Amino acid sequence: MKIVDKRVLVDTQDTRVTELKILSPDIARKAQPGQFVVIMAIKEGERIPLTVVDADKDKGTIIIILQELGLTTKLLGKLEIGDSLYALVGPLGHATEIKNYGFGYVKPNHGPLACGRVILVGGGVGIAEIYPVAKALKKIGNQVTTILGARNKELLILENELKDTSDQFYITTDDGSYGRKGFTTDVLDELLKQDKYAIVYAVGPIPMMKKVAAVTRGYSVKTIVSLNPIMVDGTGMCGCCRVTVAGKTQFSCVDGPEFDGHLVDWEELVKRNRVYTEQEKHICRLAI
């Protein structure tokens, strides 16, 4: 669980986003796109979930990317190369379904398998979570369209990496400081108006994922979102990550974290994620 590399991707007055490469051969061997780890930075600390952004089976390393929001992510951001995490468990959650979304058959002498057309939408640090999915979907022959969104240019991460794995690539910023001014969903709506796509996969802030689902519903396009409820054990025992999908209770850590965006109870998710806001601020002030 030693940190073997560290890169600060974003460093602004408001926040920092840091990439850590961690030695963890067992997790590196098994991790698949869409899965996450639960981390404790220090012995007295809490457990938080973070996505496995990349894994190198040969070197036994995994990459996580974290946005500093509160106590634990700030503690993780302070770790340096050579430091070790207190605890790390994973890979957890279901892996993303990776398949060619094309028609799956080829007429004799008619060239390669029909391409599946998929759209990936990443907002904020959710961009880190769509990167492994984009790579895997591209590798098996899908035509990948990626839309990245950030509040401003400074906060945009993994632009080059995702450009390399995408056939079509769009950037939006809320303030227009880079790419197109506006939201990812503006571009999404235009693309869906013009063409047919097999699936949309979205990861980012809850309002973005909710809006993506609202847009795609109008075009009847299947939409997968990766939910971010509060998680503690990550193994289905504590009930903290309870979400309602299609009217049924699901535990995001073991039943997800990916669900059909058209069936998620978004209002409940927002409410449950706010439960500890005051305590989180208080603890962070005391500790940092």
Ligand SMILES: Cc1cc2nc3c(=O)[nH]c(=O)nc-3n(C[C@H](O)[C@H](O)[C@H](O)COP(=O)(O)OP(=O)(O)OC[C@H]3O[C@@H](n4cnc5c(N)ncnc54)[C@H](O)[C@@H]3O)c2cc1C
């Ligand atoms: C499956 C999954 C994958 C995630 N992947 C990433 C990632 O790759 N990169 C990244 O930066 N963030 C990721 N997150 C969010 C990350 O876990 C939270 O930002 C982190 O827990 C914040 O903790 P904190 O102590 O720094 O901040 P706090 O001030 O304690 O919390 C800030 C906000 O983070 C959320 N949060 C707090 N504690 C938890 C917790 N135990 N579990 C989940 N959310 C919590 C709450 O919405 C809270 O309001 C992921 C969340 C989930 C559920």
Ligand code: FES
């Ligand atoms: S985090 Fe405890 S049940 Fe999912």
